[in-house]
Amino acid sequence: MGEQAREQKEQGAAEEAVAGAAVLGEEQTICFCHNVSLGDLRRAIRAGARTVAEIQARTQASTGCGGGECDVAEILEKEAAG
Numbered sequence: 001m002g003e004q005a006r007e008q009k010e011q012g013a014a015e016e017a018v019a020g021a022a023v024l025g026e027e028q029t030i031c032f033c034h035n036v037s038l039g040d041l042r043r044a045i046r047a048g049a050r051t052v053a054e055i056q057a058r059t060q061a062s063t064g065c066g067g068g069e070c071d072v073a074e075i076l077e078k079e080a081a082g
């Protein structure tokens, strides 16, 4: 594979990753233990939750399997950033 073809392939993969993040919808389940969606987490943050513990108290997300499967902290960080 030539250098130009490799660059095009890498750029395509990067664009797909961005598109994938953009289509993460409100109904996307984040916490499977308690069936909590991204929309549920966003509503909790909009309602004033500012820490993982506050989100846990409002949604139960990340209180089932030890929080290993659903990354509430990452969602909180992204939502707080904008």
Ligand code: FES
Binding pocket: 030, 031, 032, 033, 034, 061, 062, 063, 064, 065, 066, 067, 068, 069, 070
């Ligand atoms: S998937 Fe969220 S606590 Fe298990």
